[in-house]
Amino acid sequence: MRQRGDEREWALLDALLDERGRPDLVTSAGAVLGLPERGRYAVAVLPPHGRPGSRTPDAQGMRFLWRPRPEREIAVVALGEADPAAVAALLSAGGLGPGGVSPVVDRLAALGTARRLADAALLTCGPGGEEVVCLAGRVPAALVAGQPALAAYLATDVFGPLLARDPADRALLVSTLDAWLECEGSPGRTALRLCCHRNTVLNRLRRLEELTSRSLSRPRELVELVLALDAVRLLPRGVSSPSGD
Incomplete structure (x- = not known):
């Protein structure tokens, strides 16, 4: 019953x-x-x-x-x-x-x-x-995760040159961007979180901008960087191009 x-x-x-x-x-x-x-x-x-x-x-x-x-x-x-x-x-x-x-x-x-x-x-x-x-608080990430082919394209299009670098260097720049976003764009607070100098944070962010050809000061390009960061986190097995190359 x-x-x-x-x-x-x-x-x-x-x-x-x-x-x-x-x-x-x-x-x-x-x-x-x-x-x-x-x-x-x-x-x-x-x-x-x-x-x-x-x-x-x-x-x-x-x-x-x-x-x-x-x-x-x-x-x-x-x-x-x-x-x-x-x-x-x-x-x-x-x-x-x-x-x-x-x-x-x-x-x-x-x-x-x-x-x-x-x-x-x-x-x-x-x-x-x-x-x-x-x-x-996770709606952008949900939009990315719900479109895996688009997420793979976004990750490679934005972070392609960065993802080709040494894994330790790549992780350093990505973690700096992540911390900068969590600290609401404050280099000083980011430096405190990462236990480094403020100028070190600014130098890493400049390198990231050069490698991605995106500027953190341009809103549309910043949106692309944030969404690509979510894509890198959420892709199940690293990052590959939509064609599988």
């Missing part, structure tokens, strides 16, 4: 997550699942771990409804007053990463959209990622 009950709940969750729910079905699903049609919801998506529900109890006013699938485990989370960051933290603490968590949606009928956004967040974890992450 419990198995039949699970299967019924899973069928209803599938209809909501795959956007197959007519208005009357959404109402019925909410009644069976004990979820109001209007409320604060998020969706979490993780690679399969078996049956995680027993390892992720409801907490902090949140309620988890798990839908295991062969290729994914999906949780519909009734947030209460919590936010998606609390979902990510709870799942990470349970060792269930990598995973992605959607932004808040305000009704059951929007769970399909939330599921797609959670899928996009998961893509930003990249190869070997272990964190459960929220989509907020």
Whole structure:
């Protein structure tokens, strides 16, 4: 009987997550699942771990409804007053990463959209990622990760000369750019983070500009550099041209 009950709940969750729910079905699903049609919801998506529900109890006013699938485990989370960051933290603490968590949606009928956004967040974890992450703050990376052929082209087009250099030199320049971005473009703060002189940071950034033929002071070229940096991080096996050369 419990198995039949699970299967019924899973069928209803599938209809909501795959956007197959007519208005009357959404109402019925909410009644069976004990979820109001209007409320604060998020969706979490993780690679399969078996049956995680027993390892992720409801907490902090949140309620988890798990839908295991062969290729994914999906949780519909009734947030209460919590936010998606609390979902990510709870799942990470349970060792269930990598995973992605959607932004808040305000009704059951929007769970399909939330599921797609959670899928996009998961893509930003990249190869070997272990964190459960929220989509907020990762939208550019999600756009890059969702287009692998374009990401490979972008990485080679922007960073091609840099990627051909010695790996240690390449890592030094890329890490300097990453730190400079994290420090909001401040060479002084970047130098403190990297434990080097401010002039050293400026010299590395100038070398990066020369190798990429892009300027950090031109907004469009800076956008290309940032997106290419995400592409380099997210490509599964190094960087290759779209033709495979």
